[in-house]
Amino acid sequence: MSVPARATSPSGSGSRPAARQPAPRAAPPAARAATRADVARHAGVSTAVVSYVVNEGPRRVAPETAARVRAAVEALDYSPNVAARALRMGSSEMLGLVVPDITNLFFAELAHAVESAAAEHGFLVTLASSGSDVDLERELVADLAGRNADGLMVSTVLTPEALTALPAPRRPTVLINVSAPFAGYAAVGSDARQGAYDLVEHLLGTHGHTSVALVIGESTERLPEPRERGFVEAFAAHGLPPGPVVRTAFSRTGGYDAVRRILAWRHRPDAIFLSSDQQASGAYRAVREAGLECPDDVALIAYDGTSQSAFSWPPLTVARQPVEAMARAALQAVLDPVNAPAHQQLPTELVVRRSCGCPSPPSPTA
Amino acid sequence: MSVPARATSPSGSGSRPAARQPAPRAAPPAARAATRADVARHAGVSTAVVSYVVNEGPRRVAPETAARVRAAVEALDYSPNVAARALRMGSSEMLGLVVPDITNLFFAELAHAVESAAAEHGFLVTLASSGSDVDLERELVADLAGRNADGLMVSTVLTPEALTALPAPRRPTVLINVSAPFAGYAAVGSDARQGAYDLVEHLLGTHGHTSVALVIGESTERLPEPRERGFVEAFAAHGLPPGPVVRTAFSRTGGYDAVRRILAWRHRPDAIFLSSDQQASGAYRAVREAGLECPDDVALIAYDGTSQSAFSWPPLTVARQPVEAMARAALQAVLDPVNAPAHQQLPTELVVRRSCGCPSPPSPTA
DNA sequence: TTGAAAGCGCTAACAA
DNA sequence: TTGTTAGCGCTTTCAA
Numbered sequence: 001m002s003v004p005a006r007a008t009s010p011s012g013s014g015s016r017p018a019a020r021q022p023a024p025r026a027a028p029p030a031a032r033a034a035t036r037a038d039v040a041r042h043a044g045v046s047t048a049v050v051s052y053v054v055n056e057g058p059r060r061v062a063p064e065t066a067a068r069v070r071a072a073v074e075a076l077d078y079s080p081n082v083a084a085r086a087l088r089m090g091s092s093e094m095l096g097l098v099v100p101d102i103t104n105l106f107f108a109e110l111a112h113a114v115e116s117a118a119a120e121h122g123f124l125v126t127l128a129s130s131g132s133d134v135d136l137e138r139e140l141v142a143d144l145a146g147r148n149a150d151g152l153m154v155s156t157v158l159t160p161e162a163l164t165a166l167p168a169p170r171r172p173t174v175l176i177n178v179s180a181p182f183a184g185y186a187a188v189g190s191d192a193r194q195g196a197y198d199l200v201e202h203l204l205g206t207h208g209h210t211s212v213a214l215v216i217g218e219s220t221e222r223l224p225e226p227r228e229r230g231f232v233e234a235f236a237a238h239g240l241p242p243g244p245v246v247r248t249a250f251s252r253t254g255g256y257d258a259v260r261r262i263l264a265w266r267h268r269p270d271a272i273f274l275s276s277d278q279q280a281s282g283a284y285r286a287v288r289e290a291g292l293e294c295p296d297d298v299a300l301i302a303y304d305g306t307s308q309s310a311f312s313w314p315p316l317t318v319a320r321q322p323v324e325a326m327a328r329a330a331l332q333a334v335l336d337p338v339n340a341p342a343h344q345q346l347p348t349e350l351v352v353r354r355s356c357g358c359p360s361p362p363s364p365t366a
Numbered sequence: 367m368s369v370p371a372r373a374t375s376p377s378g379s380g381s382r383p384a385a386r387q388p389a390p391r392a393a394p395p396a397a398r399a400a401t402r403a404d405v406a407r408h409a410g411v412s413t414a415v416v417s418y419v420v421n422e423g424p425r426r427v428a429p430e431t432a433a434r435v436r437a438a439v440e441a442l443d444y445s446p447n448v449a450a451r452a453l454r455m456g457s458s459e460m461l462g463l464v465v466p467d468i469t470n471l472f473f474a475e476l477a478h479a480v481e482s483a484a485a486e487h488g489f490l491v492t493l494a495s496s497g498s499d500v501d502l503e504r505e506l507v508a509d510l511a512g513r514n515a516d517g518l519m520v521s522t523v524l525t526p527e528a529l530t531a532l533p534a535p536r537r538p539t540v541l542i543n544v545s546a547p548f549a550g551y552a553a554v555g556s557d558a559r560q561g562a563y564d565l566v567e568h569l570l571g572t573h574g575h576t577s578v579a580l581v582i583g584e585s586t587e588r589l590p591e592p593r594e595r596g597f598v599e600a601f602a603a604h605g606l607p608p609g610p611v612v613r614t615a616f617s618r619t620g621g622y623d624a625v626r627r628i629l630a631w632r633h634r635p636d637a638i639f640l641s642s643d644q645q646a647s648g649a650y651r652a653v654r655e656a657g658l659e660c661p662d663d664v665a666l667i668a669y670d671g672t673s674q675s676a677f678s679w680p681p682l683t684v685a686r687q688p689v690e691a692m693a694r695a696a697l698q699a700v701l702d703p704v705n706a707p708a709h710q711q712l713p714t715e716l717v718v719r720r721s722c723g724c725p726s727p728p729s730p731t732a
Numbered sequence: 733t734t735g736a737a738a739g740c741g742c743t744a745a746c747a748a
Numbered sequence: 749t750t751g752t753t754a755g756c757g758c759t760t761t762c763a764a
Contacts, residue, residue: 033511033536035756035757035758036757036758036759037757045734045735046734046735046736047735047736047757047758047759048734048735048736048737048759048760049733049734049735051758051759051760052733052734052759052760055759058759058760059733059734059760060733061733061734062733062734065733065734077533079508079511079512080512080757080758081453081512081514081756081757081758082509082512082513082514083449083452083453083458083512083513083514083756083757083758084453084740084756084757084758084759085757085758085759086449086513086740086758087447087449087450087453087740087741087742087756087757087758088739088740088757088758088759088760089740089758089759090740092449101478102468102474102477102478102493103471103474103475103478103673105469105471105474108468108469108471108474109469111468111495112467112468112469112495115494115495116497124494124506124509125494126492126493126494127468127492127493127494128481128490128491128492128493129477129478129481131481131482140490142445143448143490145399145445146445146446146447146448146449147448147449147452147513148447148448148449167443170399252673252674252677252730253730256677256729256730281674281677282677282730284677284679285676285677285678285679285681285730288679288680289726307469307618308618308647308674310651311618311622311647311648311650311651312651313650313651313654313679314654315651360655363622364618364619364622364648364651401740401741401742402741402742402743403741411750411751412750412751412752413741413742413743413751413752414743414744414750414751414752414753415749415750415751417742417743417744418743418744418749418750421743424743424744425744425749425750426749427749427750428749428750431749431750446741446742447740447741447742449740449741449742450740450741450742450743450756451741451742451743452742452756453740453741453742453756453757453758454741454742454743454744454755454756455742455743455756456756
């Protein structure tokens, strides 16, 4: 059997001609990794001692023995087999996070916040995205649990019914980004009702608008959707009938399509409330394409408030989700399940920028 | 031993005040998971048989025995301990992916593509982000390897020197999103030089611009940065001296700051080439804030072409990175390291939209 | 202060 | 067709 010629692609490195070297090693086939036994042998100690020095406990080791072990570790480039330790300990210093779509900036930022918070406690987090697929979500959760994840945080796409039908999870599990608690799970989310209320109230109160449309996605959560509730309540507080509601996908195109439709109505609303930053992104495009100006022709507001929202033009007025706080709360709940509240609902922050009609803040850091 | 009462948490329909109920079970403390031995006992067979059934091999099992086993699995809600299997097999059907910043849409889309491609081969991918921290990246890679990841894909923030100084990785490792091969690693990236060339040539050729500024980040890669090379070469092809180069962070604020500076120059360039979508996002804001119009006052083009770029206004002309192809190539390389080319450089796609001055495509799907 | 050894859950070679 | 069992790399109790 001849080894297939290792075609090095013409790496158009401007200066040097493409390397046509004698088979640059592409990816080293795994040389067997050193084990704790190898290190012990090399250092002339028992495997227990190696453990003690690697883990700095639970027994003391004579300084010079420890030094010998460390030298051996160095020499053999030893690194512990995490799977073995996880098996032995039944835990892995690792937490699992499952989100529907990592490509949605909100979830990416949430994941980032969770990672940071976990790192502070010495935990790594394994991130998996379910693509909003119910079966994949289930598989991912089971897999993570089987890897001895010490806890699971999941932004579920399951309905409450499907969720309660599930066998009790093996690991502390918290539902993240949900607006209502579910039996058997700790849950953390943002106060979407209040956030929506604040936003719409700002439009109605400060700007004196009277017609605001809501663009919202289909949620798997218990209805009525909290953002919709907040929307309705804000109108009620002003003695106004609630504005029209358009249901569409929680995506850029969802927002785009919905807003195009809305702008074609006989009576164009004063403002549109997008239920996510993603939808808002589509909304901007639809507004511009229609030759309209925001906020003069239509004001735009949105729920989420990812870092992108400060950079749209005009800058987007949002109810910012408390991403860091949610991450922290979820972590807390997962690390101390016994004392975890059934449901934590964290306040959003109203960030007024220019898309609602207010004067623009000086810079995108605002 | 009493079974802990399964307190169903108060389904907090926002109408009621916060729950102060008697300690609703937040997250069920792990009831010991059923093991293969439990299943065997329950089904009255040996553990081997359970293995055979669960793994559909390597030995045949009598249909009715198998049925009994499956029933037991069901009854005990058994799911295999992945860590144990990984330990035993030295492999885990899991691939590791390390990126600098999952909050950057480009990496999120890359991660998504990798996940999808991996799923087609029955692999899960564990995603970790390094926050562009060199030490964390190292730690993450070691950890993933210790978890018996079957392969690693890393978008490294290490310099080539630091990289070659590393001990040979234990697992097939491919560098993703790099423009040059490194000794000892398979690598895949996009042809950034060509992509940049196409973009700038479009400005120079089609639009007849003569002054284009480049905004680029500090790269850890071997210099000269390929995008910069393509930029320079395009000018050379038109017999023009290369435009000015501004170095800044690969971030929205980086782009914002750089463009603000550029717009304050005595001689404002006809166009600005942003080296990433993130920077472009900042650029838009800077242009608008300066009261300028794109593309009339300044044209904007960028490298990356994430899904967001179709939704800016005006829609952004980009060299789109071949995210899916890179993911596929990386996967291929990791699964078949022996035949992996040292470096694959995949072509970008020039996507002409309106920010360069061309007429707008009809819809964001274009 | 160090070593020997049991056992975490799983797979598969070997035996029955 | 099914059962028995060694051993993957690790931690830790117990003994020396």
